[in-house]
Amino acid sequence: MLNVIAMTDWLTRISLSCFALSYLIALLLEISRLFYRISVRSIVIFALMLAGIFAHTIFLWDKFQADFSGGTPLASWYDWCLVISLALAVTYTIVALQRVRHSVGIFFLPVILGLILFAVSIKGRQPFSAQERGNLWGMTHGISLTAGTIAMAIAFTTGLMYLVLASRLKRKLPPRAGFHLPSLEWLQVCNQRSLFLATGLIMIGLFSGIIINKLKNVVAWDDMVVVSSSVLLLWLIVVSVFEMLYRPARQGKKIAYLTIASFFFLIMVLCFVIFGQHAEAPAVTMLWAGGGK
């Protein structure tokens, strides 16, 4: 009984720095592939990622429990950034397990750490309005946009890897010890599928936002967030249609470039939402995170 209490106490003391440090050491070990040959490195990286994911999950679970008792869980950008980074950490671990010799961590882990850092930087921002978070359309809006962001981050990472590998192959650089990437074919397939998935999810997220706004009129139609979100959606639809109809766009670097551009576009729109004036207004935060008046 005492052991269980001690264990529970120990688990509640897990902090953000625990898993961030695990991911950081994993990243450093991934980078060391380029310079040193260490036989147990992959096992250590895998163990660090598992420890990080465990700590990350416990941390979010504790926060979820605490938020639940005082209102609605996952009710801030801080929470959502940590959820996205956890999803990416799980994705990376699965990919790394399947491709032990490949240096995918060099591309995935900076994005994961960047998201954690970003979460820390916006920790003090006001959470979403409490009364409206349980709304069905609001939940659809928030979850689909988060999942869309995860898919877009994966598309971005694989697109970046594609461009690096394509550039190395075009310049006929010899294979570098410790820096093996998945094949161009695999990266292209992952990149395309993630982009299509992200487009679909963001489309659902934005349409549910429009419905919320139509029902409750929370924000003006010419608001910067609404305009930029609409332009992002239009851009993603154009990219997807372009890729489907124009055969050369399906191949090679074009799709990778378009994905990277799409990712930065998404980041820009999210920045408008988080840092713009509208973010301070409860109505707008609700539009993005699950609510409307």
Place this chain on the structure above:
Amino acid sequence: MKVQMIGCSHHNTDVTFREQLAFQPTQVTAALAQMRRLFPRTEAVLLSTCNRMELYTAAEDEADCPTTEQLIAFVAEFHGLVPQDIAVELLNLSGEEAVLHLFSTAASLNSMVVGEAQILSQIKQAYDLANAGNSTGPLTHSTFQAALRVAKRVQNETSLHEKRVSIPSIAVADYASQFFERLDDKVVLIIGAGEMAQETLTYLVDKNVGQTVIVNRSRDRADQLAKQTGSEAADWDQLENLLAAADLVVSATAATDPVVTSDLFHQVVEKRFQRPIFILDLAVPRDFEAAISEFINVYLYSIDDIQAVCDANLAARQLEWPKAENIIAEETALFMKILFQRVTGPWIGRLKQQANDIKEAELQRLQNKLGSLADDPAVTKELEISLDRLVNKLLHPPLESLREDISPDTGAGLLDALKKLFQLKD
């Protein structure tokens, strides 16, 4: 106990000489059977590849092992040669040197292409063949099994085998794998039907490639190669369409001018809708105009691009050489120690038995002298314990010295001394 080897390799003989001494698989079986008839108590394994012929023999008793001259005569007579003509060229090793040589060969340190994996499977085949013909025994079992284990250790602990050094193997394993996740759904076009094309095709077939089409100016050659490799052959005038359909192109013709020009490839690109294509131009002079590499999603590699990797890999393998040599030296020393333990074991047993016999005789004599006192079991027990302790204390120092100083060099001298001092007989 004796382990010895006579043989030749590309290091000390030319190909003409090696051809004369080469054994085909059926000849290996016949030769080993003949060996068993001539030297029934000798174990033998015969390794014959295009780069080496090595006959390993071993026997528990040195007297059962054929002499070097007898082995040379055996090999010469099998091939209808004069022993004196081949004796000078043949390498003759015995004991630790022979073991070290086998371990180094298995680890591919003695190969023409250092680090190549083929020799290990050839040694395994030779050992299996000797096993099947009942030519092996305890010594060859332990020697060859140790050789296979040492080769694996070198493979695991050094990167000697990781770096490929032949153009087709690098092209397929190091480059094609960076483009394609799988090859079983890909279309491969082979332009030319020469040796290089054939070798590359072999690697591709090993990788389970989907569809392979061979196109050659001489349709007959293309048909012939297609038949050998289970591929398809196509007419030369189909080249443009075949290029449009291919994912991977291997070109190795003997043409003096480019076979595929920029103009021709421009039409191909239009048909491909910029689908990526990996072209390996292994011909000298080149079959594809260099400007073709400027097209979008075209990755054109010439033999020089791959040769650079080949040279770098060879240099990297050389760096791993000392590490591999250390492993082999360490394993050889350990193996010889174990082997020597096997030699000393029966003699130690014999010495203990001799001492025990003396103890039993002395105990019997003492019991007779003691008369009724010896009827007390406690007294008998005490006497036996005392004599046991005496024997053990007397034998412990020489046996400990033998165990500690167990290297074949010094240990053999101690063993001989032990045999003489205690008058141990076979």
